[in-house]
Amino acid sequence: MSAEPDASLDEVDRQILAELQADGRMTNVELARRVGLSAPPCLRRVRRLEEERIIRGYYADLDPVALGYEITFFALVGLESQKEAMLSAFEQRVRAWPEVRECHMIRGGGDFLLRLVARDTAHENALTSKLTAADEVARVQTLQTIRTSKDDAGVPISV
Amino acid sequence: MSAEPDASLDEVDRQILAELQADGRMTNVELARRVGLSAPPCLRRVRRLEEERIIRGYYADLDPVALGYEITFFALVGLESQKEAMLSAFEQRVRAWPEVRECHMIRGGGDFLLRLVARDTAHENALTSKLTAADEVARVQTLQTIRTSKDDAGVPISV
DNA sequence: GCTGAAAAGCATCGCCT
């Protein structure tokens, strides 16, 4: 499923990826200028990177507060058992909750780390209760974010 | 610092945000068609949303593995004290580490949740050691991701 | 605050190096 047959990325490809990671709406002409190519070969490289799923998509980064989500929090969730059926059942359950934005299974058995958003404290409490009440769930520890000093998407790119 | 004077987003604005959150490279003509506007007013709305920092930017979503980062992990870091000077010192320290992609202060005093990427296990161990060795740090618990079943950027948008 | 036309700029193709 993941992208790299040989991961044949030369320096120009890495520069393209770094530029598009920083500004995904840049025009191809501007991108070409920055990496020192003319427009057509630059576009061909971008298309190849998209086809090989090295570029997985382009997203607008929105202010959660402007959209009514005052709270971002994480939850460490421990399940009743680490049987695969139960792990999958939990994953399927939270997949359907729009407030759960990320769900990561953690090494060590039966634990998940979730990232959630909530409109306010009442909404946050309701979500925590809904997690605690789920059949598969044994314990929930919420980690409420009170300040975020760094929030970079993606990965570092050394060009 | 955050964006909303009145958060005057009508239904069309929300639709625009939902579309651009899903595909940040969509042309303005296509966006206008989807939200039922002609191109010029649609572009004006997008510009307004950008100026008010409701749209904070656009980025390409890249495959970490293709760029050589096999491992994503989280770290729960407890500091020696919760004095503001020590909290800031820790934040400044990790701001300079490119492998630390997110740094969130957690309610309850002196704890941080970090998201990090590493090229391999050796790199991950080195990062964990570097965290443990930092002056401000009392304890580090790494939460290694073994499978991610949901990884949605942004927030849910009810149109 | 929208529409429609027009100018400028961009994406993209075919061909050449």
Next chain:
DNA sequence: AGGCGATGCTTTTCAGC
């Protein structure tokens, strides 16, 4: 592989509703 030139869209501005 990269560059050039041509074509059809897209973006962007501006007048008018």
